[in-house]
Amino acid sequence: MKNVTLFTDDFSGFAIGEFPYDRDHSAMGEYQYVTDPGEHGAWTDQICSYAYNGTGPSWIITEAGGKHYMEQMRIEKNRPHRIFPTLQTGKTAWHSYRLQTVLRRLSTKGSAGLAFCMQNSINTLVFVLEQDEAVLAYRHKEEVVILAKAPYPHNCDTYYTLEIDCNGDMVEASINGSKVLSYSSPLVARGGKIGITADCPTQFTDVRVEVCQDTLKDIENKETAEQQKAALLQQQYPAMKLWKTIDLQSFGTSRQIRFGHLNGSGEWFIVLAQAQKRVNRDAYAHISCLTAIDLEGNVLWQRGTPSDQADKLGKISADLPLQVYDIDGDGVDEVITALNFELLILDGRTGEVKKSVKTPLSDDDDTTLFGVPYQLYAFDRINPDGIRIANFSGKERPSDILIKDRYCRVYALDADLNLLWKYKSDKNTGHFPLALDINGDGRDELLCGYTLLDSRGKPIWTYPISADHTDEIVAGKFMAGSDKGYFACVSGTEGFFIGDFQGNIVKRDFIGHAQRVSVGNFCPDREGFELVVSNFWGHQGVIYMYDCFGNPLWEMENELNGNLLTPVNWKGDGTDLILLNADMEHGGLINGEGVQAVRFPDDGHPVLCCEAIDLCHDARDEIVVWDYKRMFIYTQADAPLAEVYAPVKYPHHNASNYRGEYSFPDESYLTFREDPEEAL
Structure with a gap:
């Protein structure tokens, strides 16, 4: 019997006003950790769009009849791509729960309801009302798959109680106490966070999650196991040691x-x-x-x-x-x-x-x-x-x-x-x-957006993409069993793709607005090198890991922005870690499984910006963090060390906020002798 309350919120703890949001609606969060001031409660809003500029918040807290409501106010649905405003809470370890909310649709020109079994804001099951139907759907990346639906006429004046009840791989969906849909899928069995979601004005209140006692114990055991796994991993890496602090006086800046x-x-x-x-x-x-x-x-x-x-x-x-x-x-x-x-x-x-x-x-x-x-x-x-x-x-x-x-x-x-x-x-x-020099003649070619230019600035070929633009590019011989070089590109709404040096796209994944990309030896037990990618505009902050051929391995969301994905040579053993941001709890350095391997200390350090660079000359990277007033530099607790692994990394003389980064054992992975016109 699901009689244990795992979570409940009637939003009475929020003052009437605005749910925190980025008032600039800017791209700062692409490579800086930007926090929105205000009371979040237990909720997180991972949705952002440049189309929101000047339009205020997505969510406001309103009141009617003495009751508080969380009200979604967005009506723009398609820029930069399809967006589903969502407030989320909970943990991915949650499962086998009954989730309920009361909603009133202030507009029926869209969808509104519950998100559940959520891995991240764009990898989730939803139970929503739209048009005159009740719909069960799976949202993942750029795809929305309708799993089940049933007629359900409704209006803008009535409050509806929506409920989903997950048991194993089966979910039953009810409205006002009557079952309208059921569906069986491994997507249900995986469990996950919960949320309220709408792409039209909608009021929500009385969100409740209930589980049985055995499920609660299982969830607690899983969360404990995750914490122990991270703690054990962190014991295998030297901790961060504060090396220097710098007062930036009046000349501080962002990244x-x-x-x-x-x-x-x-x-x-x-x-x-x-x-x-x-x-x-x-x-x-x-x-x-x-x-x-x-x-x-x-x-x-x-x-x-x-x-x-x-x-x-x-x-x-x-x-x-x-x-x-x-x-x-x-x-x-x-x-x-x-x-x-x-x-x-x-x-x-x-x-x-x-x-x-x-x-x-x-x-x-x-x-x-x-x-x-x-x-x-x-x-x-x-x-x-x-x-x-x-x-x-x-x-x-x-x-x-x-x-x-x-x-x-x-x-x-x-x-x-x-x-x-x-x-x-x-x-x-x-x-x-x-x-980079593709053909080995000593002169650089230039991948300019989607078009490759020769050393005289003349076009050689162009990838068959014309929309949006490329945010970052990284190149190298990262595929196992091949001596060919490839470009890995993140190109906004055109997604993440791998292309060869002859203008052919060999792998592509539409993940929303693809923003950052890095290549490194993140999973040393795997062949070749791994690629890690993140997105931003729309459903921001999802991190995707791919094998050397561009096949997806996993995805995760730490509910933060500013995830850099920089490869970090921290231990000096040939395994690269991934720098996210300077948040102590959910940032730091993660390994190739997405587990936090190195935490930032709880010392009041700035969190806006960070960078990884070898400043102590022992081949291992230091981590530099700063804001507009202060800079902290961290090194390893066992620094310095001699005779450690010294990878070839992105050169500091071509720094950019839009650089795809890499970490290779030697220059051979960046040395090419290919004919870029071979396929033409």
Whole structure:
């Protein structure tokens, strides 16, 4: 008998008002951990959309007749793809429960009801009312499968009690005490979290979950077993030890920092960029101040005026034109940036200008440009959106500079800032085109969005995709048993896909808005390398693990944003961990099974941003976390160690918020001799 209350909420504990939400409706949560202030209770809202900008919250707490209701207010259903606003609670270990709520449909132009057996917000069973039917469905990624349905006329004035009762693999669905549907499936037997869901205005109250005593004991045992598994795993890895703290004073920023060797000694320095927004949100971000510091927080130099409004200037959900690299080969890193419509090469030691040139004129027909607000390019000169170091000239080391506007044009320049070529794309260029030498001739090709360019900026082929844009790209020989290289791309609503170097898509998964991708040896017992991917817009924050061929292994949701998925060489034993974010409970480093292997300490550290980079020179990564005011750097409790595994990782001189990252044993996994025109 299900007579034990596992969970109940009539929302009386919420004040009348708004359920917490991202007031900016911005992309900050793509690579920064952004928390929404306010009272969440036991509930989490994982749904976000740029279409919500300026429209307020999804959920509000209202009152009628002395009773509180959680009211869903969204009516937009299809941007960036089909979205189902959902408030969720509970744990994936929950199972064999009876779930009930009372709802009133303020609009019947959509669906509303219960989510159950939920693994994440877009992997769930639902029992909903829609049109004049009661519907049992399975929502997963971009698919909605109707499992069962029955006629059930209803209206906007009546309160309905919806109930589902799960027993083993069988679920029975009732309305107002009368059974209307039943269905048997392993999806029921797996259990999971619960939620209320609607894509039209709907009031909910009196949510209740009940189980029998034996089920409660089984759930508690499973939760204990999960905690013990994580605790045992954590004993196998060195804990985090706080190494340094830095006061960022007035020059702090969000995830807009770069690391480099600014004095040529091998000592690490950090360059922080503050920025201002121009014209329209993040379309034309403008660097307002650069500050170079050492790892003690001492200011080496500063260019521009820092602002005490760092929390506002730091809210740039885009790349900034900034890299730190020894572009002239003199043994000292330069700072390559764009300020006030000039491309500058700054002396890393002083911040003084070594070379400069005006950015190119925007001389194209504005109506032909992608990603331009109001279809009018705001300035006469290009406002660079990002910078990449590349080797288009075929020299011994990379010495060319690639700049781009937001989504349409890229420009290649040499180390003396002479223009080599320009490419104007007929598809969206994406955020950060990837340069690498595919054919082994010593010159880089460039995957620019979906199109591969040769070293002279001429198109070779394009993937058969034209919509949305590519957020991140990673390349390498990650498939077992193959000496071929592949691109792994996350391209928003076009999903996650693996493509070869000849323009063919070999694997694809529509997971919603695909956002981040990394490749590493996360599961050492498996062949090849694994790929880990996350999504954002829509049902955000789901993490997907794939084998080396792109076959799904598992998916999980930690109910947080800002999951970086950075491969981390923490123990130095050849196994990569995955950096999520700096949240102590649900962030940290996870292993290839999704289990937390290393926790952040409970020391009041900042959580907005994090990064993994080897700063102690023992080949293992340190973890850097910061917000607008403070920076903490963690190393291993047993650091330093000699003779540990030293993988080849993504180069610090091509930092970006939109970089697909990798961790390979050696350079052979990034050395190619393929003909990109072979299949044409």
